[in-house]
Amino acid sequence: METAAETAAPKITAKNVDVFYADTQALHNVSVDIPDRQVTAFIGPSGCGKSTFLRCINRMNDTIPICRVSGDITLDGQDIYDPNVDPVQLRAQVGMVFQKPNPFPKSIFDNVAYGPRIHGLSKDRAELEGIVEKALRRAALWDEVKDRLDTPGTGLSGGQQQRLCIARAIATRPEVLLMDEPCSALDPIATAQIEELIQDLSSRFSVVIVTHSMQQAARVSQRTAFFHLGNLVEFGNTDDIFTRPSDSRTEAYITGRIG
Amino acid sequence: MLTTLPFVLLLMGALLAYVINRRAAVSLRAGGAALHSSPGYHGLFAGLAVIIPVMVITLLWMFLDGAVIERMILAGLPAQAFDGDDAGAVSLILTEIQSLAGGRVFGEPEPWKQEAADRLNALHSASGILLIAVIVVVSIAILALRRARLSPEMRARQGSERLIHGLMVFCSVVAILTTIGIVSALLFETIKFLNKVPLTEFLFGLNWEPQIPIREDQVAASGAFGWIPVLIGTLVVTVVALTVAVPTGLFAAVYLNEFAHQKFRAFAKPILEILAGVPTVVYGFFAILVIAPALRSFGAGLGLDVAPNSALAAGVVMGVMLIPFITSFADDAISAVPQSLRDGALALGSTRGEAMTNVLFPAAIPGIVGGVLLAVSRAIGETMIVVMAAGLIARLTLNPLDSVTTVTVQIVTLLIGDTSFDNPKTLAAFALGMMLFLVTLGINILAIRIVHKYREAYD
Ligand SMILES: Nc1ncnc2c1ncn2[C@@H]1O[C@H](COP(=O)(O)OP(=O)(O)OP(=O)(O)O)[C@@H](O)[C@H]1O
Ligand SMILES: [Mg+2]
Numbered sequence: 001m002e003t004a005a006e007t008a009a010p011k012i013t014a015k016n017v018d019v020f021y022a023d024t025q026a027l028h029n030v031s032v033d034i035p036d037r038q039v040t041a042f043i044g045p046s047g048c049g050k051s052t053f054l055r056c057i058n059r060m061n062d063t064i065p066i067c068r069v070s071g072d073i074t075l076d077g078q079d080i081y082d083p084n085v086d087p088v089q090l091r092a093q094v095g096m097v098f099q100k101p102n103p104f105p106k107s108i109f110d111n112v113a114y115g116p117r118i119h120g121l122s123k124d125r126a127e128l129e130g131i132v133e134k135a136l137r138r139a140a141l142w143d144e145v146k147d148r149l150d151t152p153g154t155g156l157s158g159g160q161q162q163r164l165c166i167a168r169a170i171a172t173r174p175e176v177l178l179m180d181e182p183c184s185a186l187d188p189i190a191t192a193q194i195e196e197l198i199q200d201l202s203s204r205f206s207v208v209i210v211t212h213s214m215q216q217a218a219r220v221s222q223r224t225a226f227f228h229l230g231n232l233v234e235f236g237n238t239d240d241i242f243t244r245p246s247d248s249r250t251e252a253y254i255t256g257r258i259g
Numbered sequence: 260m261l262t263t264l265p266f267v268l269l270l271m272g273a274l275l276a277y278v279i280n281r282r283a284a285v286s287l288r289a290g291g292a293a294l295h296s297s298p299g300y301h302g303l304f305a306g307l308a309v310i311i312p313v314m315v316i317t318l319l320w321m322f323l324d325g326a327v328i329e330r331m332i333l334a335g336l337p338a339q340a341f342d343g344d345d346a347g348a349v350s351l352i353l354t355e356i357q358s359l360a361g362g363r364v365f366g367e368p369e370p371w372k373q374e375a376a377d378r379l380n381a382l383h384s385a386s387g388i389l390l391i392a393v394i395v396v397v398s399i400a401i402l403a404l405r406r407a408r409l410s411p412e413m414r415a416r417q418g419s420e421r422l423i424h425g426l427m428v429f430c431s432v433v434a435i436l437t438t439i440g441i442v443s444a445l446l447f448e449t450i451k452f453l454n455k456v457p458l459t460e461f462l463f464g465l466n467w468e469p470q471i472p473i474r475e476d477q478v479a480a481s482g483a484f485g486w487i488p489v490l491i492g493t494l495v496v497t498v499v500a501l502t503v504a505v506p507t508g509l510f511a512a513v514y515l516n517e518f519a520h521q522k523f524r525a526f527a528k529p530i531l532e533i534l535a536g537v538p539t540v541v542y543g544f545f546a547i548l549v550i551a552p553a554l555r556s557f558g559a560g561l562g563l564d565v566a567p568n569s570a571l572a573a574g575v576v577m578g579v580m581l582i583p584f585i586t587s588f589a590d591d592a593i594s595a596v597p598q599s600l601r602d603g604a605l606a607l608g609s610t611r612g613e614a615m616t617n618v619l620f621p622a623a624i625p626g627i628v629g630g631v632l633l634a635v636s637r638a639i640g641e642t643m644i645v646v647m648a649a650g651l652i653a654r655l656t657l658n659p660l661d662s663v664t665t666v667t668v669q670i671v672t673l674l675i676g677d678t679s680f681d682n683p684k685t686l687a688a689f690a691l692g693m694m695l696f697l698v699t700l701g702i703n704i705l706a707i708r709i710v711h712k713y714r715e716a717y718d
Contacts, residue, residue: 060606065521092608102599105622114617115607165603172607 009077011036011176011206012057017071019052019061026052030071030232032225034176039202041217041238042210044227045253050210051099053227054178057208058094059087075176092119095174099181099210101161103153103168108145111153111164112136115172131171138200139167140193158185166194170201177201179209183216195220214254218242226250264387265317265394269310272398276405277306283409296416304419305405309398311422317394324386329353332379337371445696448689455683456484461690463487467653467664469673469684484687486694488653492570492663496649497638499574499659500581504638505631507578508585515586516593517615535583543647546576551648558660566662568650574659577644581634588630592623625710632706636699642667666695 010033019027027049034040034057042050052061059080061067073080080090092115104111112132115121122128132149136142141163145156153164162185169177179198183191198220201207211217217224218238225235226247234241234250245251281302288294294301333349352372359368359376360383368376453461464485511531515524551572558565565571596619604614620627650662651672673688 058606060602063602063605088605088608088610090608091606096606098599098602098606100599102597102603104600104603104618106618114604118607118609118613118617168603168607 009036010034011076013072013074014053014056015072017053017056017069017073019049019056019070020068021064022066026230027056028230030227032232032235034206034208035223036206037202037204038223039198039207039209039221040223040225041221042208042225042227043212043214043217043253044233046212048227049230050227051180054096054180054208054210057176057178058091058096060091060096062087092172093174094176094178095169095172096178097162097166097169097180097182099184101158101165101185103156103161103164105152105154107150108136108153108156108164109149112167112171114168119172121173132167135167135171136164138170138197139163140190140197141167159187159190162186163190163194166197175205177205177207179207181210181212184212191216214242226253228253262321265321265390268391268394269313269317269398272313272394272402273306273310276309276398276402277302279402280305280405280409283406284415287409287411292411294411295414300416300419301409301413304415304422305402305409307419307422308405309401311426312401313394313398316397317390320386320390320393324383324390328379328382328386331382332356332375335378336375442696445689445693448686449693451681452683452686452690455686456690460484461486465655467669469669469687482683484683484690486666486691488655489664489666489669489691490694491655491657492649492653493639493665493667495570495657495659495663496574496577496645496665497635499571500577500638501631501635503575503578504581504585504634508582508634509589509627511582511586512589512593513615513620516590517611517619531583531586534580535587537580539580539641539643540647542576542580543644545579546572546644546648550576563660565660566650568648568662569660570649570663571659573645573647573649576648577638577641580641580644581638584637585630585634588633589623589627592626592630593619595626596622629706629710632702632709636702639699639702640667640695642671646671666691670695 012034013032014034015031017027017030018025030049030053032040042053044050055061056069056073057075057080061069069081075090075094078085104114106114109132112135113128116128116131122131133142133146136145141160144160145164153161156164162182166179166182183194186194195216198207198209202222209217209220221238223236224238224241226233226241226245226249228249234245234247236246240246241250242254245254279302281298284294284296284298284301288298296304333353336352355368356372356375356379358365359372360379461484464483465487466483466485467488468483470482515527519527551567551569554569554572554575555565555567593615600618600622601614604618605611609617645665646668649665649668651664651668652662653664653669654661656663670688670691673684673691
């Protein structure tokens with residue numbers, strides 16, 4: 001079954017990516033094509049390298065001194081590990097939401113306004129306020145915080161902090177959004193809101209989400225990649241992965257026998 | 260030997276109590292009893308129960324036996340010993356007897372003195388033996404009691420926790436009492452000073468000339484004790500020092516923390532620590548030999564008149580002294596900001612500089628402010644550099660090129676040489692010390708409050 005995603009040029013391609021932390025190899029020869037305007041889910045047992053691969057895509061691994069990445073990763077056909085590419089610029093295009101909420105010790109408003117400010121996305125205060133409000137609304141947080149935008153972001157609950165971080169990431173208007181287990185601290189209502197947001201975002205850019213919830217992967221993603229012990233075991237349409245996995249390890253994982 | 264033996268015995272007693280009760284508890288448990296506390300606690304409790312009371316007895320004994328023996332010697336002296344019953348003569352005789360007892364014989368002592376000295380020696384050794392006997396008896400008594408009380412239900416853990424808790428309270432009380440003691444000694448002398456010099460003159464007077472005639476017939480001014488020039492001098496030096504130290508220290512910390520190559524950091528950090536360990540006298544030499552002449556010739560080049568001892572030279576060198584202090588404080592504060600915040604900032608497309616100025620540095624401000632204010636306290640209290648480099652004459656000036664004097668320098672000069680503790684000149688040192696204490700106390704309170712306020716805003 002051919003889908004549009006397989007025919008259209010992928011947003012991100014990774015070829016033969018190996019990652020080492022000092023002498024231990026965390027990823028072995030991973031190759032994936034991440035389509036534009038779709039949601040790609042990474043699933044796999046804990047420690048299999050999902051976060052590591054995610055951090056390759058926005059070069060956050062550069063900040064870990066012992067980490068070494070080899071292979072080719074391109075964004076819109078441009079090699080992102082090319083010496084001419086500025087990782088700072090890259091990270092503005094490829095946003096990231098971390099596994100653990102990490103709001104800055106600043107007000108809620110300043111947290112969301114951080115990206116727009118450093119990238120000069122607004123002409124004046126009114127426009128900035130508009131960007132902040134829109135981001136908070138899309139992250140399903142606006143109603144809870146609209147009366148206390150100047151209180152510290154660190155004073156929010158864990159789930160609210162995670163949504164604040166999502167708002168902060170989307171306020172920077174990335175082209176790709178990498179989300180590392182964004183819903184692990186959220187209640188079912190907030191989770192549903194975030195999943196809705198993910199669907200909404202994928203109409204304009206590509207979203208990569210790491211999740212431990214099969215249901216969530218099945219609900220939100222069009223493509224799914226299954227990692228196991230640093231290998232990309234299977235990558236394909238979400239429907240296929242969940243209904244007719246071709247690898248026995250995938251089947252074992254999604255039916256709950258390994259992981 | 261005689262002073263260490265009691266302590267050795269004491270420790271051995273405690274150790275013995277520990278071992279015996281622990282063993283006993285272990286064998287109780289081996290016998291099938293369900294112990295409330297583990298054997299270790301039974302041993303610990305017994306050990307503490309021995310060491311605490313016996314230690315108190317020993318210390319009290321050593322503290323008091325001298326006085327008691329003295330009394331006994333005096334009571335046993337023949338009546339002829341006291342010509343007049345004035346206290347000075349008595350203590351003189353006692354000292355003489357004591358040196359005789361110590362084997363230091365001058366000339367031909369009267370036989371009754373020699374006899375008293377022998378008695379003194381006998382009493383001392385008797386006291387030592389008695390103390391050891393008491394230690395042994397009391398230790399064994401307590402040990403036997405604890406061993407007899409040992410039972411599976413005994414709450415030895417709570418017991419030893421209570422004892423340790425008591426010890427901790429005692430230690431903190433000692434620290435607090437020492438502080439109170441120091442402050443009250445200072446306060447006492449300050450009040451004596453204020454009886455001679457009115458408070459308003461001290462606090463608001465613009466003249467500091469603590470030259471008091473030593474003899475009545477000397478022609479000299481009566482002395483002036485207004486601390487404002489001294490205070491201003493201190494502030495000028497401190498401001499100069501901080502102007503040097505704060506920016507340099509903070510930039511160095513930011514550089515080391517975020518931008519420096521790993522190798523450079525590994526090389527620079529130990530050097531900073533060495534700098535922090537240089538004695539301030541050495542900085543004083545540096546100020547006199549290098550900085551002051553350099554400033555003078557530099558000033559001459561600009562047509563400025565720089566005093567040989569200038570606030571600038573002292574302040575600059577003091578600033579150099581404070582750099583490692585501020586750097587290491589700020590470095591620690593910045594390093595303590597969680598990695599996840601830096602990752603968050605970088606992932607939004609910040610450069611490392613932006614991440615530092617917008618996120619890491621602000622998050623580290625409580626620690627940094629605390630460090631800077633501690634540096635202020637150190638600058639105000641610093642003595643050696645200013646003694647060597649700033650000057651002695653109290654001049655009311657804000658010009659850092661002039662020679663000024665500081666509170667600490669004045670305290671030193673007032674107390675140097677022949678001093679008697681009842682003239683205003685000497686007492687003034689204590690008043691200055693009191694003011695120094697109050698100012699640094701105020702700064703430290705401010706530091707704590709600022710840190711607290713930022714904490715509230717940031718976490
Ligand atoms: N900073 C690091 N230094 C050294 N090893 C690391 C580092 N980060 C990850 N690893 C190792 O790389 C492997 C993959 O880790 P990674 O965090 O990518 O797993 P993950 O799939 O995201 O797991 P989880 O689902 O628990 O988040 C693990 O074996 C981990 O120990
Ligand atoms: Mg992970």
